Every structure is written in C-alpha cells, then in structure tokens.
Amino acid sequence: MAACAQQPTNEVGFGGQPPVPPGPVQPKSEQERVPVTEASVDASMLPKGYPTKVWTQDDGAVVVATGQEGGCSKVHAELGEQTADHVKVVFVEETPEPPGICTMDLRYPPVAVRLDAPLEARKVVLEQRDVKVPR
Numbered sequence: 001m002a003a004c005a006q007q008p009t010n011e012v013g014f015g016g017q018p019p020v021p022p023g024p025v026q027p028k029s030e031q032e033r034v035p036v037t038e039a040s041v042d043a044s045m046l047p048k049g050y051p052t053k054v055w056t057q058d059d060g061a062v063v064v065a066t067g068q069e070g071g072c073s074k075v076h077a078e079l080g081e082q083t084a085d086h087v088k089v090v091f092v093e094e095t096p097e098p099p100g101i102c103t104m105d106l107r108y109p110p111v112a113v114r115l116d117a118p119l120e121a122r123k124v125v126l127e128q129r130d131v132k133v134p135r
Contacts, residue, residue, distance in 0.1 A: 024076065025112035027064045028057045036063075042086075042125045050091075050128060051108055060118030065126060067091045067111040071102030077111035086123040089113055097132035 036054040043052040051066040067075035073095040080088030091111065 025062050025064075025114050027110035027112050032057050033064070034060070036119070036124055040121075040123055042123055045125070045127045046091075047128060050126075052126065054089075054124050054126070056119050057112075058114075060115075060120060062112050062114050063087060063089055063119055063124060064110050064112040065089055065091070065124070066108050067093075068106060068108055069093055070106040071104060072096050072100060073102075075109065075111060077113050079113040079115070080125075080127060082116055084122070086125050087115060087119060088125045088127060091126070091128040092131055093128065094131050094133045096135040098135060100135060 033055040034057070036056060038052070041052055041054050043050070046052065050068055053066040055064050056062060057064060065077065067077065068091070069075040073093050075091055075093045078090045078092055080090045082088075
C-alpha cells in the first residue's frame with residue numbers, strides 16, 4: 001500500500017490550474033494593443049531603417065515591438081533592464097553558422113517581453129544584437 005501512495009500524480013487538486021511554464025510571451029490581437037507614443041521610444045541604438053513600432057498588452061505588463069529578421073535569421077526579444085525611468089528591449093537576431101542557402105527576404109514579426117511592473121510612464125529603449133548560432 002505504501003507504494004501506491006507514493007506514485008506521482010498529475011492532478012492539481014481543488015480545481016486549481018497547473019502552473020504555466022515560463023516561456024516566450026506571445027503578442028495578442030490588435031484589439032488588445034495599447035500603442036506607445038514615439039516620444040516614449042528611444043530607438044537611437046537601432047540600425048538605420050529598423051522598425052520602431054512599440055505597444056503594450058496585459059495592462060502594460062508586456063511590451064511588444066516589431067522586430068526584423070531575414071533569410072535564415074530569426075529574431076526574439078530579451079529584457080535588457082528595467083529601471084524607474086526606462087525599460088530596455090533588446091532585439092536578438094540569431095543567424096546560423098555556418099551560413100547555408102537562405103532567401104533574401106525581410107520579415108517583421110512582433111516580439112514581446114514581460115515586465116516586473118506595468119510600463120506606465122517609463123521610456124522604452126530599443127537595442128539590437130546579432131548572434132551566431134550553430135546550424
């Protein structure tokens with residue numbers, strides 16, 4: 001009998017939901033977006049021509065921005081830092097190494113980061129970094 005009592009169970013009990021595993025934040029539909037004004041975005045550290053559209057969702061707890069990727073590369077966002085006056089969002093573009101045969105297109109996917117506290121009046125600082133990843 002003791003062996004039966006020690007078997008792992010997948011039940012949470014009392015009608016609770018299992019915890020959500022941490023992972024990438026998914027952008028939501030246009031109806032759930034709150035635009036961030038251009039005056040509240042510092043894009044001076046981005047390459048020329050990089051998109052600068054930024055919005056929030058989940059009552060300001062998530063910042064979403066338009067990334068840029070192309071060919072074989074993929075972009076995701078990382079939270080660089082959070083202070084009382086700004087939040088830094090880093091676009092990380094991962095490119096396979098060694099390079100293979102890739103298309104010559106550009107894509108602009110939305111990428112998101114979750115904040116510890118709502119954005120409110122803080123400035124969003126955008127930065128971009130290229131990273132080589134093994135193929």
